[in-house]
Amino acid sequence: MSLSAAIGQTPSPSPVVDAAVVRSPGYWTGVLRRLSRDPVAMTALVVIVLLLLMAIFAPYIAPADPSKGSMLRRLKPIGFPGYPLGADELGRDMLSRLIHGGRLSLLMGVTPVPIAFVIGSLLGITAGYVGGLTNTLIMRTVDVFYAFPSVLLAVALSGALGAGLTNALVSLTLVFVPPIARVAESVTTQVRGLDYIDAARASGAKAGSIIRVHVLGNVLGPIFVYATSLVSVSMILASGLSFLGLGVRPPEPEWGLMLNTLRTAIYTQPMVAALPGVMIFITSIAFNMVSDGLRSAMDVKS
Amino acid sequence: MTEAVAIENLSVTFTGGSKPVRAVDGVSLSLGQGEVLALLGESGSGKSVTLRSLLRLHPPKRSRMTGSIRVAGRDVLELSPGELADFRGGVVSMIFQEPMLALDPVYTVGAQITEAIRRHEKISAADARKRALALFERVRIPSPDRRLDAYPHEMSGGMRQRAMIALALACRPSVLLADEPTTALDATVQIQILLLLRELQRELGLSIIFVTHDIGVAVEIADRIAVMYAGRVVESGSVRDVIRGPRHPYTRGLLASRVERAQKGDRLETIPGSPPDLTALPPGCAFAPRCSLAAPQCREIVPPLAEVGPAHTAACIRVAETV
Structure with missing residues (x-):
C-alpha cells in the first residue's frame, strides 16, 4: 500500500542522532498498538482468525463427511450421540457442515469487498480529484446503482448473470462499488480543498505525486475503514443470495443455503435450524467490531 | 537594488x-x-x-x-x-495562515520536509533528513531531531508554524x-x-x-x-x-x-x-x-x-x- 510505503520513506536513524532520543514509531505501528489495546476489537479479531483457520483446515477438523447423509438420523437435536450439533434434514452432521460451510461463506462474504475497494476507490478518487465533467459522469453512473436497495441489486444482478459462485461474487462486487466510490469521492473532494494540497503545490509537487502521497495518504484510511464495515453486509448478502438459490447450490455446504434448506425444520428442530444463522451472526458482528476498532485506531489525533 | x-x-x-x-x-x-x-x-x-x-x-x-x-x-x-x-x-515558496491545515496530518513533519527537498534536489533520504534537521535547528525548534518524527497534531501552534517556515525554506x-x-x-x-x-x-x-x-x-x-x-x-x-x-x-x-x-x-x-x-x-x-x-x-x-x-x-x- 502506498501509504505504508510513503511512511517507510522516513529515513532510518542517521549517525548524528542522539541515541537516547526515543523515536516516534511509524503510522501503522501506532495503529496496531492502539488496536491491540482495544479489548473488543482484539476479541473480534481472534474470532475472525479462528473462523478463518476453521475454514482453511475444515477437512481436518470436521468430525464427519459433510455430505454423507443418513435417512434414519434426520433432524436430530443438538447433543445426539455422534452428532454434537445435531443432524440436518438429510441426516448430515451439522457440526461438519457448519465447519465446511465456513469456507464458501467466508469466501463469498470477504472476497467482493477488497475487489470493490480497489475499483470503488479508483473511481471515487478520480472523480473527486479531477472534478468537473469527469466527476459528474462517474458519480451519476454510480448514483444509478445506488438508487437500488443493495439486496435488490445483488439479487437482480445474480439473477441476470445466472446462479453460481462466480456470478454471485461478481454481483456482490458490483453492489459494493457504488458505496465505496461515494465515500472515496466525498473524502477526496474534501481533502483536495485543504491547505496542505495547496501547500504541496506551492512547494512544487506535481499532480501525480500529490495524488499518490497526499491524497491517497489521507483518503485510503477512511475508505478502508468503511470497506471493512461492508464485510459483514457482504456476508449477509452472500448468505441471502445462497438462501434464494442464486449463489452456491446444494449439496455444497454454505451457511445461507443451509439456513434455506433447514427452514422447513424450524418447528421440529428450531435450535438446529438456527445454527447457520448463528454462524453468520457471529462472523458479521466480529467483522463489524474489528472495523469499529480500526476506525478509532486509525484516527491519529485521538 | x-x-x-x-x-x-x-x-x-x-x-x-x-x-x-x-x-x-x-x-x-x-x-x-x-x-x-x-x-x-x-x-x-x-x-x-x-x-x-x-x-x-x-x-x-x-x-x-x-x-x-x-x-x-x-x-x-x-x-x-x-x-x-x-x-x-x-x-518562490509560501507559508500559510493555518499551519495545522497546511501540513498533511498523516505524515510526520520530517517526512514532509524531506519530500519537498527530494522533489527539488537529487539527494539521498539521509542527506535530506540532515538538511531538515539543520532547518529545524535554524527555526529554533527545541529537540529538533525528535520533532522531525512528530505528526503535525503533536506540536503546538507556534511550533507548527516554525515547521511550516522550515518547510518553506527547505529548497532555498x-x-x-x-x-x-x-x-x-x-x-x-x-x-x-x-x-x-x-x-x-x-x-x-x-x-x-x-x-x-x-x-x-x-x-x-x-x-x-x-x-x-x-x-x-x-x-x-x-x-x-x-x-x-x-x-x-x-x-x-x-x-x-x-x-x-x-x-x-x-x-x-x-x-x-x-x-x-x-x-x-x-x-x-x-x-x-x-x-x-x-x-x-x-x-x-x-x-x-x-x-x-x-x-x-x-x-x-x-x-x-x-x-
Whole structure:
C-alpha cells in the first residue's frame, strides 16, 4: 500500500542522532498498538482468525463427511450421540457442515469487498480529484446503482448473470462499488480543498505525486475503514443470495443455503435450524467490531 | 537594488461563479532583493489573491490572470507546467495562515520536509533528513531531531508554524510569500514568529511579501507597505511614510481605527460603510462611497497611483487635502 510505503520513506536513524532520543514509531505501528489495546476489537479479531483457520483446515477438523447423509438420523437435536450439533434434514452432521460451510461463506462474504475497494476507490478518487465533467459522469453512473436497495441489486444482478459462485461474487462486487466510490469521492473532494494540497503545490509537487502521497495518504484510511464495515453486509448478502438459490447450490455446504434448506425444520428442530444463522451472526458482528476498532485506531489525533 | 519581484498591471478575475469576480484589478508592485513588503488590507481586498498569483495557485479553469509577474527575471504567467513545478518551492515558496491545515496530518513533519527537498534536489533520504534537521535547528525548534518524527497534531501552534517556515525554506527559495502566518497564533507566539522571520530574512537575504490585516504586524516586519482596497493598491511607500503620513483617505481611516491610540471610554473610530461588491465595482474610485473627502469627480474616474513623496504613492485625486 502506498501509504505504508510513503511512511517507510522516513529515513532510518542517521549517525548524528542522539541515541537516547526515543523515536516516534511509524503510522501503522501506532495503529496496531492502539488496536491491540482495544479489548473488543482484539476479541473480534481472534474470532475472525479462528473462523478463518476453521475454514482453511475444515477437512481436518470436521468430525464427519459433510455430505454423507443418513435417512434414519434426520433432524436430530443438538447433543445426539455422534452428532454434537445435531443432524440436518438429510441426516448430515451439522457440526461438519457448519465447519465446511465456513469456507464458501467466508469466501463469498470477504472476497467482493477488497475487489470493490480497489475499483470503488479508483473511481471515487478520480472523480473527486479531477472534478468537473469527469466527476459528474462517474458519480451519476454510480448514483444509478445506488438508487437500488443493495439486496435488490445483488439479487437482480445474480439473477441476470445466472446462479453460481462466480456470478454471485461478481454481483456482490458490483453492489459494493457504488458505496465505496461515494465515500472515496466525498473524502477526496474534501481533502483536495485543504491547505496542505495547496501547500504541496506551492512547494512544487506535481499532480501525480500529490495524488499518490497526499491524497491517497489521507483518503485510503477512511475508505478502508468503511470497506471493512461492508464485510459483514457482504456476508449477509452472500448468505441471502445462497438462501434464494442464486449463489452456491446444494449439496455444497454454505451457511445461507443451509439456513434455506433447514427452514422447513424450524418447528421440529428450531435450535438446529438456527445454527447457520448463528454462524453468520457471529462472523458479521466480529467483522463489524474489528472495523469499529480500526476506525478509532486509525484516527491519529485521538 | 535589484528587483526580486516585479508585478505589473496584474488582474485576476474568477469566473467560476455566476458573475465574474475581479479580485485583483491592475495591481503593480515591485520588491527589491532582500526587502520585506507588507500587503495590508481588510478581508476581500485582494491581498491573498495577489500573493497566490505569484505561484499561480489559482485554478486555471476558473480564473483569468492578465498583466505580468516577473520573479528573478522570469515571467511567471508564461512558465510551462513543468517549469512552474520547479519554480514553486525552488524559487518562490509560501507559508500559510493555518499551519495545522497546511501540513498533511498523516505524515510526520520530517517526512514532509524531506519530500519537498527530494522533489527539488537529487539527494539521498539521509542527506535530506540532515538538511531538515539543520532547518529545524535554524527555526529554533527545541529537540529538533525528535520533532522531525512528530505528526503535525503533536506540536503546538507556534511550533507548527516554525515547521511550516522550515518547510518553506527547505529548497532555498529567494522569495518567501507569507499569507497571514501569525493570524492563527496567540500574541506572544506571534512576535516570536515575526522576529524569527525577520532574522531569517536578514541572514538568508530573502525577499518577503507578507500579507496581513494587522497594522502592528506590518510595522514590525516590513520595510515597505502597500495598502490594498477592493483589488487595487491605494497607497504604497516605506513603513515610516505610510504610518506617519498616510495620504490616501482609506489608509488614514485604517490608521485612525486602531485600538492602540484610543483612550478608555472613547468611541473607536471606524470607516463608515462596508467594502464594495467585487462583482459590481463603482465606476470611479472604489473607496469614494465611504470617503469623507469624495468629490463628484471621484465617482467618475479611477485615480491612478501618483507620487506624493519620495518612493511614496497614493491613488487619490484629493491627496492635496490629506497632507
